[in-house]
Amino acid sequence: MKFCRKYFCVLAFLLLWEALTRLGFLDALFFPPFSVVIESIIHLFKIGTLGPHISASLSRALSGFALATIVGVPLGLLLGGFYKSLNDVLELPLEVFSQINPFLLFHILILFMGLGESPKIAIVAWTCLWPTLFSSFNGAAQVNPGLIKSGRAFGLRRLALIRKIVWPAAAPTVFTGIRLSLGYSLFMLIAAEMMGASSGLGFLVIRSQEAFQLDRVYASVVVIAFLGLILDGLLFILGRKFLSLSLENYLNVVIE
Secondary structure, three states: OHHHHHOHHHHHHHHHHHHHHHOOOOOOOOOOOHHHHHHHHHHHHHOOOHHHHHHHHHHHHHHHHHHHHHHHHHHHHHHHHOOHHHHHHHHHHHHHHHOOOHHHHHHHHHHHHOOOHHHHHHHHHHHHHHHHHHHHHHHHHOOOHHHHHHHHHOOOOHHHHHHHHHHHHHHHHHHHHHHHHHHHHHHHHHHHHHHOOOOOHHHHHHHHHHOOOHHHHHHHHHHHHHHHHHHHHHHHHHHHHHHHHHHHHHHHHHHO
């Protein structure tokens, strides 16, 4: 019952899409029925076209996302929790850099890196960095100062403070930014693959559009949407389990 309520709108939209096209209210040439789109997805898998494109896109998106997470989370926690003077120096530059349009930056990266994998991964990492960095910063800045003082009184050094106090307290805010950046990774990557790639789902969309194979265009869009849902769902499950452990450690520190 809960599943039906949660996905009722999606199922209703797909049924409406199928019905309107079959009944002739929508031109099937431009809006192929959803069943035809599913058949196209199955066909692309069978002929070995879709699998390599999915693999290429996932590899690029997850690589850029991982780089942004590795850099953004520690930097945000440090700036928000301990290095206030450094934050005063970097605050304005970081705000300026975060406003740079990634679509424009991608063309600049191509000039320096060429049309290989590097600029695609770099632009995904750039796009994902900012929500991860700022959410980590905000999470660390909101930690109760009394807990940090107590930790220092018990002889905890900076890394131990981050691991035992700052990180558990900031983790919910951090994971919100991480989930947001994961969505950005696919969004930005597909756009990048449309502008300069020879593989990936974005490339498949452009190639199918140029060949006027609209069923494949819609098939690619549906696959991208489901990939986003699957990745977000997996990250939500992992994050919930990790947050429960972090919260338990945090409560133990507070109680002690």
